[in-house]
Amino acid sequence: METKCEVKHGLEGVAVAISSISYVDGEKGELIYRGFSIEDLVEYSNFEETAYLIWFGNLPNENELDFINAMLTKKRELPKNIIRLMYLFPKNAHPMEVLRSVVSVLGMYSSDNNSTFEDAINLTAKIPTIIAYWYRIKNNFSLIHPNEDLKHSENFLYMMFGDIPQEKELFDKSLILHMEQGMNASTFASTVTASTLSDVYSIITTALGTLKGQLHGGANEKVLMMLEEIRTIDYVEKYVNDLILKRKKIMGFGHRIYKTFDPRAKILKKWLNEIKEEIRYYKIALKVEEVVLKNFKGKKIYPNVDFYSGILYNYFNIPKDFFTTIFAMARIVGWTAHAMEYCKNNRIFRPRSIYNGPKNLDYKKIKEVKING
Ligand SMILES: CC(C)(COP(=O)(O)OP(=O)(O)OC[C@H]1O[C@@H](n2cnc3c(N)ncnc32)[C@H](O)[C@@H]1OP(=O)(O)O)[C@@H](O)C(=O)NCCC(=O)NCCS
Structure with missing residues (x-):
């Protein structure tokens, strides 16, 4: 049993x-x-x-x-x-x-x-x-x-x-x-x-x-792909709403543990704000954040570290x-x-899965299996 x-x-x-x-x-x-x-x-x-x-x-x-x-x-x-x-x-x-x-x-x-x-x-x-x-x-x-x-x-x-x-x-x-x-x-x-x-x-x-x-970590690349696709601030609202309608995940948002602003995202945003020159994609990102927060009010979905890190790395010319x-x-x-x-204090990880497949099937040798048609 x-x-x-x-x-x-x-x-x-x-x-x-x-x-x-x-x-x-x-x-x-x-x-x-x-x-x-x-x-x-x-x-x-x-x-x-x-x-x-x-x-x-x-x-x-x-x-x-x-x-x-x-x-x-x-x-x-x-x-x-x-x-x-x-x-x-x-x-x-x-x-x-x-x-x-x-x-x-x-x-x-x-x-x-x-x-x-x-x-x-x-x-x-x-x-x-x-x-x-x-x-x-x-x-x-x-x-x-x-x-x-x-x-x-x-x-x-x-x-x-x-x-x-x-x-x-x-x-x-x-x-x-x-x-x-x-x-x-x-x-x-x-x-x-x-x-x-x-x-x-x-x-x-x-x-x-x-x-x-x-x-997980691959989200930072996907965020920049999204910002590149959006291209202009005017397109943000439609783009984000379409994703939500299609029940697609918005990259760089949500977290299993953080049910408020990810403190790392907060720090990255502060740094981006402090850089004097215009930073590529930053304004679009701010608008994305605004639209997402508006749509998910009460759902506790906030920007995570991957939302703003890509913009900073892009600023450093990292592809x-x-x-x-x-x-x-x-x-x-x-x-x-x-x-x-x-x-x-090691102990090997060995969780279980709960079996929900069939049991007691009769094994038929391959030659005994009739081919349909
Ligand atoms: C990070 C993440 C994987 C956490 O997953 P999780 O704890 O299993 O949470 P779930 O995927 O079950 O999400 C819970 C609810 O919030 C929604 N949700 C969570 N993150 C969302 C996002 N980024 N965009 C849209 N909806 C999101 C889910 O659709 C789900 O809604 P439902 O209850 O109506 O079905 C998830 O938020 C996500 O996929 N985010 C996008 C990828 C990302 O940025 N990853 C980097 C994390 S640092």
Whole structure:
């Protein structure tokens, strides 16, 4: 007889772990990492310090920060054979497909010392290089190799474009916003892989495959596609109303946990407001937000992080199909922190499904089955 259990569609309301990494208050619209509000972290911190905080649970002192900087800096370059391999990929491959594939291949190049943290640092250091190299290979540009004098995020912008924009700090801070967010879909998927005691490369390959979906990290690219399609403010109302009539999802809106404005979207919107020059698609986005909020009054559907992040990345000249890879470049910190935390008190994930198919069917050999007609 089957044990009785209840299906929680989409695991809504189910907790699968106890964690001290981040806290989300979906009603108030609050997000904290290890006790610090993201508002404070984007104000005072940077990628390296926040990564240290998320991994180790406390802000680094100077020695600890030097250690993390040195580790991240020296592991940036990719093995030559992987670079050669990347030149063989079809140029129209999606950057998330490339990232997922290269991370998986990197697993073959890892040392056998089985240190999850070293592998986590190795991938965190190399992901920006994979993204930037693919951007340059895809566009037939020569590669720009990592520069050890530059910080994590500015080195990424340098490897992409050959120069570093004035607003480099804004880009760095946007990574902080994307670093961690509790037991979201990709973190859960990667924690499942971690719970089987698999390796970090497999854990992150799982996470990347999950993040790519448009209901998760892939939404940022879809938002920009929508804004491009809308093109003018006058068309917003009709466009959004048509989507609602057809019961289609509006990308960049809604969240399983946030039932008010996503605090990350709020911060991104504030930054976009503060940039003096006109930002492409921003006015259209504001109008989309207005129309969506009007239509969904009372339904608690608000902009999420992916609604405004694409507009910022577009401002940095990052092509839209690369947006989700930028998300991944930051979220690797959260994924690896959760994998390490969960494995300290590991139990393999093994939920159930409730069978509703037939039973006791008579097996007929293929020769005995009569073909109709
Ligand atoms: C994020 C998301 C997947 C959360 O999903 P969820 O918690 O399972 O919520 P549901 O999809 O069940 O939505 C609940 C209700 O709100 C509606 N809804 C939620 N998000 C919506 C959106 N973006 N556009 C239109 N309707 C939306 C659903 O249609 C559903 O309505 P119903 O009760 O009348 O059927 C969902 O809001 C979504 O698909 N958003 C768009 C993709 C996106 O921006 N993803 C990035 C998330 S950070």
